[in-house]
Amino acid sequence: MISKDINLAKDILNDHGIIGLPTETVYGLAAKYNDEVAIKKIFELKKRPLNNPLIIHISKIDDLNLVAENIPSKVYELTSKFWPGPLTIILKKKKDISNLVTANQDTVAVRMPNHAMALEIINKLGCPIVAPSANPYMAVSSTSARHVQKYFESQLPIIIDGGNCLKGIESTIIGFEENKIIIYRKGSITREMIEKITNCEVEYYESKHNNITTPGMHKKHYSPKTPLILTDDLESELKKYEKKNIGVISFGEKKDIQNNFVLSQNKNLEEAAFNLYQTFIELDCLGFDLLIIEKMPEEGIGISINDRIKRASIN
Ligand code: TXA
Numbered sequence: 001m002i003s004k005d006i007n008l009a010k011d012i013l014n015d016h017g018i019i020g021l022p023t024e025t026v027y028g029l030a031a032k033y034n035d036e037v038a039i040k041k042i043f044e045l046k047k048r049p050l051n052n053p054l055i056i057h058i059s060k061i062d063d064l065n066l067v068a069e070n071i072p073s074k075v076y077e078l079t080s081k082f083w084p085g086p087l088t089i090i091l092k093k094k095k096d097i098s099n100l101v102t103a104n105q106d107t108v109a110v111r112m113p114n115h116a117m118a119l120e121i122i123n124k125l126g127c128p129i130v131a132p133s134a135n136p137y138m139a140v141s142s143t144s145a146r147h148v149q150k151y152f153e154s155q156l157p158i159i160i161d162g163g164n165c166l167k168g169i170e171s172t173i174i175g176f177e178e179n180k181i182i183i184y185r186k187g188s189i190t191r192e193m194i195e196k197i198t199n200c201e202v203e204y205y206e207s208k209h210n211n212i213t214t215p216g217m218h219k220k221h222y223s224p225k226t227p228l229i230l231t232d233d234l235e236s237e238l239k240k241y242e243k244k245n246i247g248v249i250s251f252g253e254k255k256d257i258q259n260n261f262v263l264s265q266n267k268n269l270e271e272a273a274f275n276l277y278q279t280f281i282e283l284d285c286l287g288f289d290l291l292i293i294e295k296m297p298e299e300g301i302g303i304s305i306n307d308r309i310k311r312a313s314i315n
């Protein structure tokens with residue numbers, strides 16, 4: 001059921017239930033952070049392997065101490081600038097955090113979402129929640145209550161409708177290693193933004209490691225069912241598949257080709273991020289043989305959008 005009844009959502013969470021929850025990035029499936037019965041339901045519903053840890057969502061900075069310890073001072077420089085917002089920070093976990101949340105690691109991922117309804121639910125509940133993205137494992141994340149309903153139908157007692165997610169891609173995930181900050185997942189908070197606030201060296205995880213140690217960092221992820229091809233030369237890519245029924249996703253002015261869906265007419269990367277998953281989910285229902293998407297400019301959030309497209313694409 002899609003609803004705006006926050007009190008009902010709170011009651012369901014207090015009764016070992018799980019809910020669909022809006023955030024500014026993507027929708028989440030939420031449970032109380034210390035309720036193992038409910039957390040197991042999330043893993044089952046998503047068909048997510050238990051070795052893939054969850055992000056804890058808090059509504060006030062004091063709750064950081066409830067879930068993490070040995071917090072570096074740089075964290076507070078970042079949180080005072082970016083929280084509430086799309087930045088998840090990996091820290092040493094407090095001992096009593098459930099191993100289900102952290103997948104038996106000694107770290108925990110935390111963020112404060114920038115969505116009034118999410119914050120109100122956490123406040124009313126009086127404790128943090130866990131919230132992975134509201135999609136079956138490896139599928140495209142949901143950016144509206146309707147997407148969540150399409151994926152899970154009656155399996156969720158309530159999906160809180162908080163409108164379309166303004167950011168449209170999952171949060172940036174960072175951690176600390178010696179004196180460096182590592183970006184594990186790219187998002188709307190970019191490397192440059194983090195460098196500027198912390199004066200710290202910031203590195204992308206994959207530029208240091210070729211192997212994947214954290215589940216969810218799979219090279220393939222977030223995929224529509226229709227095969228998707230990423231290209232920086234639309235015209236020649238289209239020529240290769242002339243006989244196929246193709247959906248073309250592009251950036252900037254609409255092109256004189258059939259079935260062209262534009263992420264942002266004015267070449268605004270934030271707007272492209274906002275539209276990305278919605279476009280994937282909608283085009284996936286239109287029965288195309290193939291989707292071809294144009295690469296975004298490799299700058300700012302464009303780098304994060306290209307990262308998601310690469311994971312979703314077959315090439
Ligand atoms: O924007 C978001 O972060 C959304 C909304 C709902 O808040 N949530 C989200 O959660 O994207 P999820 O579970 O779909 O992705 C969480 C990612 C996974 O790749 C997981 O492996 C990683 O965070 N993660 C969680 N805890 C971790 C930890 N302790 N160490 C390393 N990676 C961790």
Ligand code: MG
Binds near residue numbers: 132133141
């Ligand atoms: Mg996810």
